[in-house]
Amino acid sequence: MTVLPKGANAAVAAPSVQAVLGWTAGAGAPDVDVSALLLTADGKVRSDGDFVFYNAPRHASGAVSHAGKQPAAAGPVTDAVAVDLPAIEPAIDRIALAASTDGEPIGRVPGLHLRILDQATGAELIRFDDMRADTETAFVLGEFYRRGGAWKFRAVGQGWDSGLAGLATDFGISVDEPAAPQASAALPTPPALPAPAGAPVSLTKAEKLVRLEKTLADRGDQHLLDLTKRAAMSLSKRGLGEHTARVAICLDISGSMGGLYRAGKIQALAERVLALGMRFDDDSSIDCFLFGANSHTAGAMTLDNYRTHLSEVLRRHALEGGTYYGKALTRIREHYFGSAGPRSGPHSGPPVYVMFITDGATFDKDVTRAQIQSSSYEPMFIQFMGIGEAPARGGGFLRRSRGGGEFTFLEELDDMPGRFLDNTDFFAVADPLEMSDDALFDLLMTEYPGWLTQAGARGITS
Structure with a gap:
């Protein structure tokens, strides 16, 4: 039990x-x-x-x-x-x-x-x-x-x-008899999850979020404004409306991803992750990393450069032959925590949310396992997203095995035993644009709130 x-x-x-x-x-x-x-x-x-x-x-x-x-x-x-x-x-x-x-x-x-x-x-x-x-x-x-x-x-x-x-x-049910009149009846708001130690909800954070929306409105950027509002709705349902964290996107640049980049699908996906990052990060930006045969730090995507940043990065870093998750995770850990070596004790710091996107299996499984094991002691949550053909079922995404396909190893990482904390989640999509914004934001927050609670209790978030 x-x-x-x-x-x-x-x-x-x-x-x-x-x-x-x-x-x-x-x-x-x-x-x-x-x-x-x-x-x-x-x-x-x-x-x-x-x-x-x-x-x-x-x-x-x-x-x-x-x-x-x-x-x-x-x-x-x-x-x-x-x-x-x-x-x-x-x-x-x-x-x-x-x-x-x-x-x-x-x-x-x-x-x-x-x-x-x-x-x-x-x-x-x-x-x-x-x-x-x-x-x-x-x-x-x-x-x-x-x-x-x-x-x-x-x-x-x-x-x-x-x-x-x-x-x-x-939850979308028609109710004939309204609840007793009260301010919260029209728009029920879930209670907030306990804030991680050292990161209390503050008026300053709330003011920054209001200022962010005003800036987007003043710029006439209705697209990004709508995305940030949809992200806010998903976060509020989980008590994370004023939560603060660093956000990173880690993108596969192996050759098989070329069609997705050319079709603008990865750009659209990155904009949704940016919307999440703008709610979480006081800098209103996300850190970008790339990986194929090698790994690369690719600067920050921001409100000012988000329309061109990805295309400029891909001009500097051509698509590569090979897929190495471990190299990417090594670079990310070095970037945020100063080291990617083995770790066997808690390392405290502000939380980092990593969106890790790939369309294929890795060539360095042992290195990847070791990096995930050590990262479980750090304030880093990794959301893996696979892009590939989904099995026949309703909806454009799945949460089950592809029967020995490209994502079997990601499913293994999702449930990998022996970690200090379960700091990974995984889902796959046939097409990253088939999901609604709301569905994607809800998926991105499936396990992160629970990890935050446990990370705070075990002293690895500050």
């Missing part, structure tokens, strides 16, 4: 499970209802039928059902949802588990905890106790999500002050 802290994840070791929410009944203790939302890649339901709760207890596919509440006059109470993971439709990317009360703060519910049980044996697979609920009246407890052909579970612990109606509306 795995006990998860907030933000952490674990593999789900059974095909059919029950998610059982438990708490202690007693005088004055709020009652709680559990529900499930079947979400597509854009984080929304397809229709109201994807919302499973006490008034709609079974999904049309039969894959998710409300198992019902087991009340008690005093002592433990449970409410549960049953999930048959192999039966989940391909269009569904994740299943959010939620809890709600009838207007009373969830923080007043004593002994609140979530257990994931093997449906066949009743064995407890995963437990989540550290929810930190406060004034919220609706709460996302956790989520099942696809990864590498299997399912994983992440402990989320974020909520809304506007009850079940507010939560449902935020």
Whole structure:
């Protein structure tokens, strides 16, 4: 059995499970209802039928059902949802588990905890106790999500002050009866994740973000302004609206990438990463790195040069034969931490978010593994993105194996054991322009918030 802290994840070791929410009944203790939302890649339901709760207890596919509440006059109470993971439709990317009360703060519910049980044996697979609920009246407890052909579970612990109606509306569900009138009912805002030590949310940061949007508006750059606003929406949902971090983009310049560069697809992708960087980095820029047979530092992409920077860099660095992840990771670690040597103890500093983009397998797997292992002690999170033909399924991106293809090694790195912290994530796309901006920004933030929480707790972010 795995006990998860907030933000952490674990593999789900059974095909059919029950998610059982438990708490202690007693005088004055709020009652709680559990529900499930079947979400597509854009984080929304397809229709109201994807919302499973006490008034709609079974999904049309039969894959998710409300198992019902087991009340008690005093002592433990449970409410549960049953999930048959192999039966989940391909269009569904994740299943959010939620809890709600009838207007009373969830923080007043004593002994609140979530257990994931093997449906066949009743064995407890995963437990989540550290929810930190406060004034919220609706709460996302956790989520099942696809990864590498299997399912994983992440402990989320974020909520809304506007009850079940507010939560449902935020996930795209039509609600007939509005929530009780309050300022937060129209636009529910999740509570912020704990800020990394040494990087408190401040008015100065907020003022810089306002100034950034004004600068873009004054320049008439509606495209980048829209991108930064979409990035802001995704970050705010995760409590990272005023988070500060360095952002880097690391681009494969092997010969096979040529068509993607010529079609402008990597330029468009880099602009989306820049939008994220402009929210995170007070310098409103991202650091650029290139790799093929060798690795290169390629300066910063900024508000002033973003339309031409990539093309100018590619004039200086022609496409190369070969793909070496390890060389790129070595250069990035040297750039931010002064050394790329072996590390076996925590190294503290400001967080660095690296977007690592490739279309093929590396030639230096052992070097890459060693670099990932050492980087897990550093304040660096690496988001790998593979570009290649996706298998037949709904949507333009995938979270599962390509059956021994180019990205098998990236899937290995995503779940690589023995690290100080899990500091990598991976997804692949058939075409980087097929995804909406919102879907991409949500993917980029799938595991980073959980890593931030753990990195702060273990002293590697400052």
